[in-house]
Amino acid sequence: MEISNGGEILVTALARQGVKKVFSIIGGQMGTMYDAIGRHPDMEVITPRSEASAALMACGYTASTGEPCVSMATVGAGVVYETAGLLMAWLDYLPVLSIAPQVQSYKMKPHQENLQACDQDLLFAPFTKFSAIGYHAKRLPQLVDRALREALCNIPGPVHLDVPVDILFERQVLTKAQKERLFVPPANTRYQGAVLPDPKAAKRAFEILGKAKKPLVLVGQGMGRPTRHKELGSLLVKAKIPVITSSKSSGIVWAAKGVDAGPALVFEQSPTAMRIFNDADCIVVLGKDAQSAKLLEKASLGKTLPFVIHAEIDPKALDAPSKGYVPVWGDPASVFSSLLQAVAQEKAWAEKVCNASARAAASLAGDFAQSRSLFDATAPSIGANDLIVADGPKACCATAAFLGTTPCQGVFMLDGQEIAGAGLPFAIGAAVGNPNSHIYLISEQRALFHHLREAATAVCLGLENLTIICPDAQLAEPGVEGSADTAKILAGMGLTTRIFEKGPALVASVGLARAI
């Protein structure tokens, strides 16, 4: 017989489902879970300096690796810090599993004026795919399995699980066989294969695309990332149609000549670039999100849109068919694969779109354009295996404009419209998940200050594969708002810092800096 407890059962369930990293700040109620993680050879806790960063780190880890991970915070006081970070997972379609302990099961809902008690499951319900409470230790593996299935299948998104402290500590005396029966093998319960397109709709789409001379592809929802049909990127490159990526799918065709038409943000903010849509005769939407929807809305103002072919893995995300609109149920990668043969590659059109975007990006870079030499100096050190995280709208546009031809593994555009300053914790999560890649965080000063504390986390984790570049770093003007000496602050936290040329750009790293 084995003496176990709810926390250990929960951790074993997570490990069996492939979870390796838990981003978390500990609370006493999680004691049994932490102890179990400490004894597990394949799991690790990554500790930020605030729960607000934990979920953002989890986003960076999952988005860049495609692997599930957990963001965990203690009851009440800890978990409420996570809201904005978990919202990023919701808005960016990332399958992050959020777990939090609760007060004793017999003192909650309604709570009895417990310390730190609040209705956490209700708090997270509006922006998670699944929010549940584990009332029995033996049900925890089933709930973990269900939670991850919800998180990963159809259109991905975060899920939340509350587990009362008495359940986490409750002694479970089980035989080996009884314990094994608790756990569900993930391969049997989580479908992540292809969803082939509905043949009728696909045929119609094929006909329409076949006739198009000036097609555009709009990719959103995180399609093409490691979390979702990574192969889509190479399919798009093969097709050689200009591809506009929303921030959720940014970088999936990065630097592909004649294909990468840059981030949707550029078109959103540049009327000149937006004129491209006047010429397009067919738009293929692969995974719609708020940013791509906004672009389509803008494109259709005052006139009829060209044909729109819209592919979704979840048929409920499609609109009803209408004149000029062809909804196709199927995973966008499989749908696009079926359309490949229809595409007539128009080089001139592709170049026109990509050039318009590049020009607009450069003009939107604002005062970051003055840091052109910084970007030029950075480009040679970026390898094909590396990742770029751009934080802030100017940083995103400048990255698109000045590093748009620098091949790398992936680019994440965090334009700050929905979540502010996520770049540093996101980049840390990506650095943890990709130890063989170098992560370049290009961040606006204002964005960097949101989670500045995590510079200490980067030092503590020894993340020598992370370089922070702040083109508009303030270098001390006493009395002026925001004029802290960023270099000194980061150096105080243990980073190696260097002013690029005469400033204001700043490069910071853990240990020896990359040659920039």
Added chain:
Amino acid sequence: MARINGSQVLAQSIKALGIGRIFTVRAPGLDELVEVLEQESGAQVFFAHDEVAATLMADGFARRSRKAAAVLTGAWGRALAQVAGVTNAWADRVPLIAISLCPDVGPDNNRGWNRADFDQGAVFAPVVSWRGRVSLPEQIPKALAKAVMASRAGRMGPAHLDICPGALKASADEKVLAFLLPPADPDAVIEPARIPADSTSLNQAIALIKNAKKPLIFAGGGVKASAASQALIALAGDFGIPVATSMSGIGAIPSDSPFCIGAPSYTAGETFHAAIREADVVLAVGAAFSGLEGFGLPPIWGAYIAFIHVDNDPLVFGVNVSPQVCVFGDVRTVLEQLYQAFSKSGFSAPAAWKAWHEYLMRLKKGRKKRLDDFAKKNWAKPHQGRLALAVGRFMIEQDAIMVIDGGNTPLYAASYAPGLAPDQAFFPFGMAALGGGVPYAVGVALAARGRRVMLVTGDGSFLYAVQELETIRRLNLPVTIFVNNDSAWNMIKAMQDSFFECRYVGTCIPETDYAKIAKGFGIPAMRVTKAAQMDKALEFAAGQSGPVLVDCVTDCKNLPDSLLSFTLVEFEGSLTQLDPKKVLKSLWMNRSMGLARSRHMADYVRKAILGINPRQKRGL
């Protein structure tokens, strides 16, 4: 009639409602609105670097000043970043106004691809007194007025208002402002309604108290919210009734007052435990019997206590304890009514009360001596108690206000704090949240107008909002920061020591020089590694008119003894489930904590938890 836009309607509404301070963060979509508010609302606008910090600053300001304060942020993640601070305000009944932008389109309840149109307001629902959403400028005045009223009525708490950007851009007839009353004074203190107790319950309470042999007043945060300290001190002092406070009630009566049993809650150790175990009648005023104090239930509280519960929220009655008498009314008014009734009847404390009081004072004296002696031992690194004593001394000399942050640090700070005034110590006890220290210090300093604010923080919590050191420096706020730097999330590390075979996972913090970090922000700072340096550090800190930081390196092997009591309550029913063999092994592995520390904790178990105090009981 002239037309004005929604931003102007909001500005005029804020002015009319007397919301004098707005805390915000520069953000796209918000800058234009903030400019209008700065010009037309009459409110002072303060900028933080981060929305979490802005909310905590507003909360800190509201707690210290008891005046109206609001936080204003953008939508989505910026709005949800408010939740942490709003939850603190909700748990501690602070009437904070939380305003955020929200998507123009209503929530998409079908939750397809459109993740952006989620129900933002619903996220706040579990942690606010009221919430609303406006999509037209005409709706703003009434909604904001309702938010303000709901936050202050009955059980106070935060109110949240979502405003669509469309409502701010659209124009409305100026007559929409006619709804509002003439501008309220933004410096008016928020007063609760002074509802008196009815005579029946009052008389029942009086009869119960008069017949008591060992009465105790248990004062919660409601005493401070009602500005009832003087009334409490008068009742306790003139009629000889000992007073214990909850953690939220810290400072409701100065701990060095002859009728206060000492530090708040379990930090008063054996005195508090004896008081709540042996009292026969407990007059609970503005206290919710929360989990932090064991819910008012046995075995920690006496099984035969007759409770008299005074509160202005009837929903609090009977949640945990079953009071013999429920007195609905404003705490200060009821205390004054009780005082008058006792005075009129010529009541004076019987001999039994005097003996009871003297017994508790013996325990109090013994505890203080034991704690002080222990802190002042010749430890290799400064003991946290030594730091707390030094900080207490600094507080008196500088007439400073204390903001506390951390896990063990609040326990130390409370255990050793000198007698405090009601508005002199701040920590979000309801949620016991980490990380609010720096932004709370900003809010409290702004409310305290030039008076020195002292932040006593653990190292685990200090970095949460470290970016706001720039705000402190920019505004040149007189904030002195003492960091209890034990390189650990020590409250939980202690748990791993005691129950999990010293397997440290996620509880060790690498050695960090916080003085260096502070200097990076342009804040003078000093590091203390030996007890002998403490006096010099205080001198250094006292010599700075603006912000300053002292990083005090302490030993993580030290633990506040009252942590044992908190653990018993917090983990009720859980710790006994652990494998006893592993627990014994853990305790054996942990023997390196040393004889002195082990004896200190054993003393606490004996005197406080088991109540074995023969000398004090015999009057020695």
